Amino acid sequence: MDFTHTHDRRMLADMASRLVREKYDIATRHKIAAGPGGFSREMWAQFAELGLIGALFEEKSGGFGGQGFDIAVVFEELGRGLVVEPFLANLLAGRLIAEAGSEQQCAMLEEVIGGTLLLALAHGEGAAFYDLAHVATRAQKGDEGWVLNGEKAVVLNGDSADRLVVSARIGGDVSDEEGIALFIVDATAKGVRRRATQTVDGGRAAEVSFGGVKVDSDAVLGEPGAGFAPLERAVGLGILALSAESLGAMRMACDMTLDYLKTRKQFGVPIGAFQALQHRMVEMLMEVEQLSSAVINAAGHLDDPRAVREWHISAAKNLAGRAGRLIAEESIQMHGGIGMTWEYALPHFAKRIVMIDHLFGDEDHHLERAGLLARMRHP
Amino acid sequence: MDFTHTHDRRMLADMASRLVREKYDIATRHKIAAGPGGFSREMWAQFAELGLIGALFEEKSGGFGGQGFDIAVVFEELGRGLVVEPFLANLLAGRLIAEAGSEQQCAMLEEVIGGTLLLALAHGEGAAFYDLAHVATRAQKGDEGWVLNGEKAVVLNGDSADRLVVSARIGGDVSDEEGIALFIVDATAKGVRRRATQTVDGGRAAEVSFGGVKVDSDAVLGEPGAGFAPLERAVGLGILALSAESLGAMRMACDMTLDYLKTRKQFGVPIGAFQALQHRMVEMLMEVEQLSSAVINAAGHLDDPRAVREWHISAAKNLAGRAGRLIAEESIQMHGGIGMTWEYALPHFAKRIVMIDHLFGDEDHHLERAGLLARMRHP
Amino acid sequence: MELKYSSEETAFRDEVRAFLARELPAHLSSKVKRSQRLGKADIEEWQAILHKKGWLAPTWPKAYGGVEWTAVQRSIFEEECCAAGAPRVLPFGLNMLGPVLMKFGTDEQKAHYLPRILDGTDWWCQGYSEPGAGSDLASLKTRAVRDGDHYVVNGQKTWTTLGQYANRMFCLVRTSSEGKPQAGISFLLIDMASRGIDMRPIITLDGEHEVNEVFFNDVRVPVANLVGEENEGWTCAKFLLTHERTNIAGVGFSLEAFDHLRHIANAQKKRGRPLSEDPQFAARMARIEIDLEAMRTTNLRVMQAATSGAAPGFESSMLKIKGTEIRQAITDLTRRALGPYALPFASEALDAGHNQPPIGPDFANPVASEYFNNRKLSIFGGSNEIQKNIIARMMLGL
C-alpha cells in the first residue's frame, strides 16, 4: 500500500496544472465558453499536443496512461480551471470504444487522442433519471444493418461531436440491463437531429433525436445486447473524472474563500477572525480531504470485482455531491454579496460543482446505490 | 385564528409548573426513579388531587379538559421536571378506554383520574418496529369469553399497572389494520407474566406475556376487529404528549446551556463570547420554537380529518426527534465534561429527550409517515 | 388557541381570491408562474391595481391610506397573492421608507412623499450598503458635507436592488466622524436625477441585472431632504431594519414554491414511478414541509404578538433565518428533482414572448438559475450570520 504518486504521474499533474494556470484564467474561460460550440478548438489542439487527452487512454489504445490515477490527476487540474473543452465527452465515448470496440473501431481513437476527431456519448434519456439501464431508444435489425429510433437528452458536447456512441435497445424491458446495444453513429448521418443548448454552468449539451437512422453492421460496438457492462465501466470512469474535477473546483473555491477570510474586513478585523466562520471553513476543508480520499479509493479499485469497484465509484460521487453542495453554498455565503456576482470567479466554480451532482447520478442516487452494493458485498 | 391560551389553560399550566418547580427537583426525581416501581405513589396522589390527571380527560369521562392543548401544556411542564410518574401510560390506556369503551368500562376512569387505579397500554411487540398495526398476539373466542396468547414488549409502566389494555389479533395478517381487538385485562390475571426493567432514561417498563389468559366477554373494548382506529387516536394523543414533554425538557436543556455559556469562563471570557457556540445556541433555540409551533399544530388539528390530524402528529414527532437529538447532543457538547456527569441535571434531560425518539416512532418513521399522509392529502 | 380560521377570516380569503381572479392580469401571473422576467411596467401595473383597491399598504395606518389588516388577514393576503402568481410588491417605499417617514419625517415630508409612494409617482431604492460596509453597516463612508442649504454627497453605494428603475433613493450618509461610527450617520432622501450620480449594473452569478452600484460625485441634496436629526440617522436605520422584516419569513413564497415542487416531483419519474414516491426524495420533501408548516405557525404567532404590542426581536431574526433557509431548501430540492435537466439553460426563455419549445420538461429551464439566485436570500437584508449575532446578543446578554 502506498499513497504517493509515481514520478510520471506527478509530471503529468504538474504539466496539466501549469497549462491551466497559465492559459486558462477565468476571463479566457468565459470567452471560450461563450464562443461557437462552447469551447476552443485551438485550446483542444494544445491539450492534445501536450498529451492530456492521451493521458486518459491506455497504451493499447494509443494513449499514454489511462489508469484511474491518470484520469483523477488530469481532471482535478481541469476542475481548477473550469476547463470547458470536451474532455469528459471524449473520455466516456472513447473509453467505451476502447472497451468494447473492434480493432478497426479502436483505430479512430488515434484521431481522438490527437484532438482531430470529437466524440460524444448519446446515452441518457429524458425519463431515465440516472437509471443507467434505462434505454427506450430502439434499434431494429434490417437487411444490411440497423435502424435507430429514439431521443437522447442532455448529450454533453453532443452539438459539436463528429461521432456519437449511441445506446439502443434490441431486447428486454425499458430498464433491463440485458438487451442494450451500442452503435457508433456519424453525427451528421441522415435522421440525426441535434438541438444545442447552453448549460447553466457554462458548458454545452444537445438533445439528439434519431429518426430512422440507418447504420451499417460494422457500426455495432461489441456484442449487441451486452452493452450494459462496458457502459457501466465507461460511465464509472466518467464518474471518477467528474468527482476529481469537482475536487479540483472545490479546492479552488476553498482557496478563494480562505483568501477572502484573511483579507476582507468587517467590524475592524478580517472576517476570518470570527469563530463561526472559522469552524465552517474547517468543515469545508475536512470534506475536501475526505473527497480526496474517496477519489483515491475510486481510482485505486477500478480493477476490483464489480461490487467493490462500483461501491467506490458511488462513494466518490456521493461525497462529491455532499461536499460539493456544502462548499458551493458556504463559499458563496462567506463571500457575501461579492460571491453572487458574475464578475467574480468564485460563483462559476460553485455552479460547476453543483451541476456535477446532476451528471450520472446525484448524491441520493449514489447513496442508494452504495447501500445496494454494500449489501452485495456483505450479504 | 388565535394563538393565546384561555385563562383556564394558563391556570393549568401555571399550576403544573409550580408543582414541578417546587416539588420535583432533580435529586427528588432521582430518588423517586430509583424507588420501588420507579415512581412515587404519594406524588401521583398529589398530581391527582391537583387535577393534573383529570386535565388529560374530557368532562364526559370525568375529567376537566382533555383537549389537545390541555395535554400539551401539562406534558410540557412534566418534561421540565423529568417527571417519572405514569402520566403517559394512563393517558394512552385511559383515553383508549374513553374512546372505545362502554359506559361500564368508562366508569373505571374515575379511579384513574383519582389516582387510585393504574393503567398501562400493552400493545407494541418485539418485531413491530413502530408499525402500529403490527399485532401478532392472538385472541381466540371461547365459550364464555376470549383467550389471549402472545408477548408485548417495552410496556411503559406495565410493571406497576393494575389493569392492562391489550391489543390482540382476531383476524387478518400480522400487520393488517383490520382484525385488531382490544381487551381490558387484570394485570394479575392467571397467565399474565410481567418482567420489569429499568429504562436508560430513568423510567420503568415491562415485558408482558400472555399465556392462555382467559378474559370475559365484557373485557372487550369496542368492536372486536376494529381496534386500529381508536388505537391510532389514543397513540396520537400519546405522541402529542411526548412531543410536548420533549419540548419542556428541551427548554430546560437550553436554559441550562444558556446559563452555562454566560457563566463558564475559558481563555478569560465567558464561553458564550465564542461566536461558533453562539450560532449553535441560536440554532438550538430556533428548533425549539419550531417544535413549539409543531406541537401547537398537532394539538389544534386533533379534530380534523384523519390525514390532516395524523400528518400534524407525525410532523410534531419528527421535529421532536430531530430537534431533540440536536439539543441533547449540543447541550452536552457545550457543557463539556460537566455535561457528561451523573451529578449534573443536564444529561438526564438529554437522555429523556433522546429516548422519547424511541417511543411510538422515531424521526425517520414519522418522516416517512408524513410523506405518505401528505400524498393522501395532495393526491 | 384556535387554529381554525374564523368565518370572517374565511370570508376575507374569499374576497381576496375573487379580487385576484378578477383583477390580476393574466399576462402578469403567467410571467410569475413561469419565472419570467418582470419589467418596470409590470410591477407598476400591479401596484396601481392594488392601490386602486386600497390594498397596497396593509401595514400602514388608515390615516395614511393603509388598510390596518390583522396579522391573520395579512398572511391570508400574502398566501393568496403568491398562489395566484401576483408580482411581488416592492418593499422599498412601502415597508422601508414609509414607516420611517411616519415616525421621523416632518409634516411636509409626510404630506409630500407618502401619497407618491402609494400612487407610484416615486420608485424608491435603498442606499445602505457600501463596498466596505456590508454586514458592518455602521462603517459606511459616503460623506455628506453641509454647504448652505445643501449637503454635498460623495461616495459609493452598492447592491442597490432595482436601482435602475428608481427616481429616488433613501440613503445613509456620514455627516460626522466624531464618536462611535453609528453616531455620525444621517438619513437623506436623494433625487436620482441629480447631477453627479452614476449608476452601473452589477450582473449576478445567474447573468441577471437586478442590483447596481451607485457613485456620488459632489451630488447636491437640499437640507430639507434630511429625515430626522442630523447625525441621528442610525435610529432611522435600525427602525427601518425592524420594519423591513414584515413578511421576512416569506411564507407565501415558500408555500407556492413547495406546491410547484410537488407538481414537478409528481411529473418526474424515477424507475417509472413519480419521483414524489421515491423514499429518499419523499423524505426530503416531508422534512421541508414539516419545517414549513411549523414556520407558518411560528410566523403567525410572532405577527400576532407583534400586533398586540410585543416588540419583534429574537423572533424577527429567527423568521429571517428560518424563512430563507426553507426557501433555499425548496429551490435546492426542486433543482434535484430535475435530474440532468437541471443543466440546460436558455436565458432568452425568461423573456415573455419567447416561444421556442423548451429543452426537457416545460418547468425545467429556470430552476437551477433560481437555485443559484436564491443564495442571495441568506446574504441580503442582514445576513443570516448577522441575525444570529443579534439573537445571541439578546439571549446571552454578553
Add this chain to the structure above:
Amino acid sequence: MELKYSSEETAFRDEVRAFLARELPAHLSSKVKRSQRLGKADIEEWQAILHKKGWLAPTWPKAYGGVEWTAVQRSIFEEECCAAGAPRVLPFGLNMLGPVLMKFGTDEQKAHYLPRILDGTDWWCQGYSEPGAGSDLASLKTRAVRDGDHYVVNGQKTWTTLGQYANRMFCLVRTSSEGKPQAGISFLLIDMASRGIDMRPIITLDGEHEVNEVFFNDVRVPVANLVGEENEGWTCAKFLLTHERTNIAGVGFSLEAFDHLRHIANAQKKRGRPLSEDPQFAARMARIEIDLEAMRTTNLRVMQAATSGAAPGFESSMLKIKGTEIRQAITDLTRRALGPYALPFASEALDAGHNQPPIGPDFANPVASEYFNNRKLSIFGGSNEIQKNIIARMMLGL
C-alpha cells in the same frame, strides 16, 4: 499510489490474525464483544500478552523495546485487534508519557520508567485538566512550590481516566506565575501513593465510574521527578498532545462498530424485512460507510506522510474531529436500529457472569448507554471545537 496490500503486508495480517486466534483469551474478547466492563486485571492480562510477544509498543523505537512498524502495519494491527475483540491498550504510558520521556527525560528517567511501562509495573494516569482549565489548559492552577529537593503540590485535577487503577500520574503543575500562562508550567511525575493525594470517583451520565477527580494537599514530589526544565512543561504538553493523536481516528473501532451495526440491522426487522434494506435506514448506513472508508484512507495517508517526516498538524486535528464524528454517528445509528428496545437497560448485565436472559434481542442492552457514553469522544482529548480552532489558526494564519 497502490491501494492493494503488498504480499508482505498480507503476510503480516495473517500473522496478526494467527496470533490473536492463539493468544487472545476468550474471556476477554467475550467481554469486549458484549460491551461488558473490563477490570484492571483484564487490561493488565492483555498488555502482558502483547508485551511477551514484543508487540505492545508499535510506535516506540526498537532500542526502547518498540516494534517500529510501518503505518500500514500499525493500521492492520489495529483493525485486526478491534475485529477480534481485543481490549484496548491504554495510551497513558505507551502513547503519552513514553514519547515525552524519550524526548525530554533524563537517561535515568528513561532507564527507570520505560521498561516499567512495558512490563506493566506502572499504570500511569494523566494529570492535565482542572475544574477551571479544560479547553483552556494553560490556565491551570495546581501549584508546585520548590522546597529543598522536593516540590510541594497543591491543587486539583479532574477527568482523570481510570485513575482509580493508577500508581503514577504525569502531571502539569504551575511553578511560576510570571509571563504568559504557558510559561510557568512544569511536567512532574507523581507517585499516587504519596501522602496528601485524595482521589474521588466521578460518575458519568451512564452511571459508570471511568473518570476521577484528584486532590493534592501538600504532596511532596522529589525534584528528580521533573521532566525537562522547570517552567518548560508546556513544551512537553504540546509534544504529548501531538503524539496522543496516534490512532486518534479510531478507524479500527469504527470498522468493528460498523460491522456490529450491520449485524444488528440485518437481524432487526421492519415490516418483515431486514432493517438494513429499509431505504431510509440503508441511506443512513451508506452515508456512514462512505465517510468511514474515506477516513480510513485519509488516516493512512496522514500516517504514511507522518512516518516519512511530515509533521502532523491540520491532519491530526482533522482525524480527531472526523474520527469521533464517525464513531458517534455509528453509535447513534445503532441506537436507532433498536427501536423501542433502546429503552430497557440493566446495568448489572454489563458485568461478566451475569446470566439473566436479556430483555429484547441479546445485542440491545448496552447500546443506548454506549451512545450516551460516546458523547465524550468529541469533548475529551482536546474538544472538537479546540481542534477546529487549531486548524483555523493554521489555515488562516490569523
